[in-house]
Amino acid sequence: MTxxxxxxxxCAALAEHPQARxxxxxxxxxxxxxxxQVGLDHVVVLDRVDELRAWHRTGDDLLLGAGLTYADLGRGDLPGLxxxxxxxxxxxxxxxxxxxxxxxxNLATASPAGDTLPVLAALDATVLLRSATGSRELPLAGFVTGVKQNALEPDELIEAVRVPVLDGPQEFLKxxxxxxMVISVVSLALVVDRGGRGVRVGLGSVAPVPLRAAEAEAHLADHVGWDDGSPPAPDAVDRFVELVAGAARPIDDHRGSADYRRHAVGVLARRALHRAFPGGDR
Amino acid sequence: MSADPYVLRVNGRDHEVPDAHLGESLLWVLRERLGLPGSKNACEEGECGSCSVQVDGELVCSCLVLAASAVGREVITIEGLAPDGELADVQRAFVEAGAVQCGFCTPGLLMAVDTLLDADPSPDELTVREAISGNLCRCTGYGRILAAVEIAADLRREAS
Amino acid sequence: MTDTRVEAGTRPPRLGESAPRPDGTPKVAGSFAFSSDLWHDRMLWGGTLRSPHPSARIRSIDIGPAVALAGVHAVLTAADVPGSPTYGLEHSDQPVLASDVVRYEGEPVAVVAADHPATVRRALEAIVVDYEPTDPLVDPLQAEAADPIHPDGNLIRRIHLRHGDQGAVGEVQVEGTYEVGMQDQAFLGPESGLAVPAEDGGVDLFVATQWLHVDRDQVAACLGLEPERVRLTLAGVGGAFGAREDLSLHVHLCLLALHTGRPVKMVYSREESFHGHVHRHPARMWYRHHADRDGRLVRVEARLVLDGGAYASSSSAVIANATCFAAGPYRVPSADIDGAVVRTNNPPCGAMRGFGAVQTCFAHEAQMDRLADALGMDPVELRRRNVLATGDRLVTGQVIVGTAPVAEVLDACAEHPSAAALAADPMSLPGGAGRTADAGHVRRGEAVALGFKNLLFSEGFDDSSAAVCRIEDGVATVTCACAEVGQGFVTLAQQIAREVLGVSEVLLAPAETATVGSAGSTSASRQTWMSGGAVQAACEEVRHRLLRRVAESYGVDVDELVLADDRVVSLGGDFEADLTAVTTVPVEAEVEFHHAPTQPLDEDGQGDAHVSFAFAAHRAIVDVDPDLGLVKVVELTTSQDVGRVLNPLQAVGQLEGGAAQGVGLAVMEEVQVQDGRIRNASFTDYLIPTALDMPPVEVAALIEQPEPGAPFGAKGIGEPPSISSTAAVVAAIRHATGLDLERAPVRPADIALAEARP
Structure with a gap:
């Protein structure tokens, strides 16, 4: 153990013990x-690496250390950002x-139900990987490659996550x-980028990997009153909901049916949009 | 696979842990190697809170802590909540309020409530409910536990 | 809220007061020894190999590779069981270890003892079992017609109850088909125990259980030992709720200990626990209610099918309760109720809090609401017109001779003011921490349900409890094998002894088979009555003998003497002695306490089969998010027929805790079984309510009408809280949504994807 x-x-320990967990x-x-179910030959313990449990701002981006706990994400200035x-x-x-x-x-486990993943997807997050021999940066979609599968090489670890600081409301519903204390049946993150005049939607537990609802996003971009912040018209909201639900590729399992997930993700989309642009149709 | 002997600091004392297997959780080592069975084993996947302990002041599930990785940390278990032998305020409150039935969830809940009251001496009911939402109790329906937290908060405020 | 704080005075609390638990201090200190905390020098660890198939033939078992592993001390199979190859609570039909056939997923096939749990795990993986999987029988509705999956056949028991005029027809009829899913007791303390081989060739078993003596008898039979050589001691029990009424690891541990000559400890994992104990029977229930235009019930017809799973366990008693109480706590002059419990390759089902009555209450209360709707009548008023009272006849033909304050229970609950305001924080709305709803998405519903059940064992079962009381040097010691599983019998035993003997200090001896007779099971809401009665009787006998001895020694009239405040005094005031002084020579008495006898049911399901009944009502207020199908139970109000409150604090604890299990069954708890396999055998996926799910429970009233024949007039209170709570919560969801919702638990999709939503 290291x-x-x-x-x-x-990184040195990983290079020396490629089989390490x-x-x-x-x-x-x-x-x-x-x-x-998991045997341990060698373990590299990361929870005392201070660099991993820190975050800082670089220009318009935030670099979030991979060791930030879920509790850390709710402390200080982070919830505001x-x-x-x-x-x-x-x-x-x-x-x-x-x-x-x-x-x-949460990233490394790459569970379809990982709660931060739809948010990271909506934020267009990138994942900074590091090894003794170098570092690389992957988009989220390049990092999470399947159900509980990621792009980490045996000698690599996740150093940080890069996300942009955006102007606009952000919602997460699960x-x-x-x-x-429950695994998500379906979750949705909606992020508004006023500067880029866009709305981005990340979906969780409706596919093997976190999804973006690209068509729905494109549709919505044209229907938000970007200058006055006015919400989209009711029929545009309906279409948005339809496109979000259509983007989902859910399965039946013991936590919920595919039909329910498809339905629920649409409901979440409508509600998230309403919270982000209050005043319009629920 | 065996690990090298290591030392854990638990309840203010150093404990040598010889002959350990690398994969042993802190819960297992506390219960089976250090003779501290007060932390309970109800699920061993972090879903019940019965094994809750404080590590460097933070409430965690000891079943999800690799024991050998806790070297150099300050671990407080239910046995260390009242080191002088008297019951701590939260413990007295649980007895008084009838928050204990079978008692299996009790040590974990006490650790959670103790941690909460350290951070927030006057929590409102929703805060309390969220703070103990990771501690399953199957006997009480939580009613007497919530009553106990009120009593404990009173006791702690009076004492400080 | 009922004031339940422990009295702060110096006088030890007596009956009727909130005495603190004697085990409270060790439990909060972490020093109370639960069965999983036991430890012994030279102790080995045990483990169980379980069938991965719900139905298969075993062609062969090769233990060789496991035996060869370093650190493995024993690998045992069915061939190593020296006595009876099977056991069972009511029918000995369940193999200790499967030999030629496995009948459910998780059935034990072999057991291992080794030096470390990791070695145990490796050994279990090394055992080679050649299975030939066969098609499992998983549909209980097909079970009777299917080929038998067990030599005892697929019908475990049928009761066809016929009562009154079979031609009776009501002007108004409502019909429905209801379903209740499989609930797990989900006690927190996993199955665990320690077996220690004894010098006499017997074994000492320390185990968490509900009934030491019946375990002892079953274990001894399987070991081929005389019962005296198998000694059971109750280890700390982390909850039970019915799941510890059957054997689990008992025989396995003893076999391993006897085989290795070393102490062996076994602790089930949570996943194993889901496979290792019985569950609440899933039920399918068709009902037709007949009433006249004034809302008076005329006739109830019902067809009940309960899935018993692979082995009988307590299925016979469960179907008896389901059938006897199928019509609810109402006057029903005519009934035709057919109840069957069948065998399948699903997980075995047996006892869980309120068994039989929980399932049928869900159905009969839904029917009562449906009937009220058909009549255009307020559902509480409809119930009021039909509630049972003392002197009324049940559909079993039995006349209620004891107390039956059903109208009082109903009215107290229904008329209690509600404090539930609509929450503003999404955290307190349906969806909770997921913050899925705002107040505008939510619809509120409210409903009342009423339920009842028998207390104690029924149908002629010779039911008793034994207790020993001894007083010496002014201190009383009570010995009783009653299993303390968290319910607080230990508190009550002290209160009773203090009440009867006027003594301050009461010690409780360990519960074990070697020192006292059977206390019967901690189930059926029976221990306050039965073991409470035994302790009372034993203490009274001691008091009687002591006072007679004092009277003879000091030449005073025995009828003048009383025991109070640790003294013997005469009523006239001319004699007084310290209790310690007159008990230097101890006084001891053992008493076996019996309840009034009952009769079996006849072929029409008629007979005086039950001793006593207890009634409860729940009113649920729920917020429902119809679009997502999520529910927040906002408030539960309850009232209960308790006979007499012996400890207000513990009474409220039972009411709140039982209601929580009812809430769980209403909105989240189900062991999901597909093709005979459990899909959610973990606390990650078998969800029980957290503190953010459980609403405040308002106790509107504890109705105290002392029950004739019950010690101190007290009725058992453990089960009624779990009976009508589920029915009330689901009825409130129906009220909020307008949906039929004929199944519990209500799943989000049942609401969100329902077609008929208005």
Whole structure:
């Protein structure tokens, strides 16, 4: 086991032990370990790498350290800068999980139900990867490659996530069959970019990977009153909802049916839009 | 696979952990190697809160902490909540309010409530409910637990 | 809210007061030893290999690779069971370990003892079982017609109850088909225990259970040992709710301990726990209610099919309750109720809080609301016109001779003021932390439901509890094998002893089979009555003997003597002695307490089968988000027929906790079984209410009408809170949405995708 203190420590340990498992908050890895499904030969512990648990602004972007916990995403200035991400983080598991689980962990696990992923998708986030031999930056869609699959090489770790600071409201809504501590049945993030005169929509739990509702976004861009902030007309909202639901590619599982997910993601789209542009049709 | 012996600081004391397997959780090590079974094992996937402990002051599920990774951290368990042998305010409140039935969720809940009251001495009801939403209780329906939190908050404010 | 704070005085609390739990301090200190906390020198760890198939033939089992692993001390299969190969609560039909056939997913096939849980896991993986999977029987409606999946056949029990004029027809009729899903008890403390081989060739088993003696008898039979050589001691129980009435790891642990000659501990994982204990029976229920134009019930017809799963467990008693209470707590002059519980390759079902009555209450209360609608009558008024009272006859023909304050229970609940305002924070609206709804998306609904159930065991079961009371040096010690599972019997036993003996200090001996007779099961809301009665009787016998001895020693009239405040005093005031002084020579008595006898049901389901009944009502207020199908239960109000309150704090705890399980069944809890396989065997996917889901429970009234024949007049209170709560919550969702919602739990899609939504 290596308890890394710096990013370089961690990368060096990974280079030396390519079979090592990365341990950040442990909220996913340890579930498998406890069940005997994940064997551990070597572990690189990341939770004491200060660089990973920090964030800073570079121009119009934020660099979020992969070691920021879900609780961290709700502290200080971050909720003001990234309200949808803070809201998504608040729906993850329990207070205990939010104290331990990290942004990087949510990405690496790459679950279709990962709560921060639709927000990162909507934000056009990129993922900064690092190894002893270098670093690279991937778009989210290039990083999350399938159900619980990511683009990490054995010697790589997630260093940070780059997201833009946007002018405009951001919403995150998540359906679960319990009022707290629940895996999402469907989730939706809606991010308004007033500067770019666009609305971006990320969808969770409706496909193997987080989705963007590109057609719906394109449709909406033409129907928002960008100059006065007025909401789209009711029929434009209906069309938006239809396009969002159409973008979903859900499956039936024990948490919900495909039909329900398709329906619910449309409802979330309508509500998120209404919250972002109040005053129009619900 | 075996890990090198390591030392955990639990409830203000250093504990040597020899012969450990690398994959052992903090919960397992507390319960089976350090003789501190107060933290409970109800799900071992972070969904019930029965194993809640404080690590460096933060409430976490000890089942999801790799024990060997907690070296150098300050771990407080239910056994360390009242180190002088007297019951702590939250413990007294739980007894008084009838918040204990089978008691299996109780240690984890006490750790959660203690953490909450440290951060917020006068939490409103919704804050309390959210703060304990990661601690499942199957006996009480939470009513007496909420009553206990009120009593504990009173006790702690009076004492400070 | 009922004031339940513990009395702060110095006098030890007596009956009727909120005495604190004697185990409260160790439980909050973390020092209380639950069954999973046990530890022993040289202890090995046990584990269980379970069938991955719901139905298969076992061609062969090769334990060789597992035995060969370092650290493995035993690998045992059915061939290693020395005694009875099967066990069961009511029918011995369940194999200790499967030999030739597996009948449900998760059925134990082999057990292992090794030096570390990781070694156990490797050993279990190394066992090679050659299965030939067969088509599972998973539809309970097909079970009777299908080929038998067990030598005892696929029909576990049928009761065809016929009561009154079979030609009776009501002017107004309503019909419905209802369904209740499989609920899990979801106690927090997993199945666990420690078996220690004894020098006499027997075994000591420390285990969390609901009924030590019946476990002991089953374990001894399977081990081929005399019952005296199998000694069970109750280990700390982390909740039960019916799931610990059957054996789980008991025989396995003892086999491993006897085989290895070393103590063996076993703790189920949560996933294993879902496979390792029985669940609440899923039910399909067709009903037709007949009434006259004034809303008086004329006749109830019902067809009930309960899925018992692979083995019988307590299915026979469950279907009896479902059938006997199918018409609800109402006067029903004519009934035709056919109840069947069948065997399938689904997970075995058995006892869970309120069994049988929970399922049929959901259906009969939906029918009552439907009838009120058909009559254009207020649903509470319809119930008021039909509620049972003392002297009325049940559909089993039994006349209620005890208390039945059903009208009082109903009115107290229905008329209680509500405090529930609509929340502004989305966190408190349907969807909770997901913040999916704003107030404008929400519709509110409100409904009342009424339910009842028998107390104690029924149908001629010879039901008893034993207790020993001993007083020495001024201290009373009570010994009873009653399983404390969290309900607070330990508190009550102390209160009773103090009440009867006037003694301050009451110790409780461990619950074990070796020192006292059976207390019967901690189930059927029976221990306050049965073991409470046994403790009362034992203490009274001790008081009687002690006072007689004092009277003889000091030459005073025994009828003049009383025990109070740790003294023996004469009523005239001319004699007084310290209790400690007169009990240096101990006084002890053991008493076996029995309830009034009951009769079996005849072929028409008629007979005086039950001892007593308890009634409860719930009013639910819910906020529903119809577009997403999400529900927030905003408030629950309840009233209950309790006979007499012996400990207000514990009473409220039972009412709140039972209601929470009812809320869970209404809106989220279901063991999802597909093709015989459980799809959600974890706390990640089997959801029980959190503190953000459970509303405040308002106790409108605890109706105290002392029950004749019940010790102190107290009725058991554990189960009624779980019976009408589910029905009330779902009825309130119907009220909010206008949907039929004939199934519990209500799933989001049942609301959001319903076609008929107005």
């Amino acid at each position: 308890i890394a203190r710096t990013l370089d420590d961690a 990365l341990l950040a908050g442990g909220t996913d890895l340890m579930v498998g370990v406890n069940r005997g 990234l309200p949808a991400l803070a809201q998504a983080a608040r729906t993850v598991g329990s207070p205990q999980i939010r104290n331990a689980g990290t942004l990087g962990g 359906v679960g069959t319990r009022n707290a």
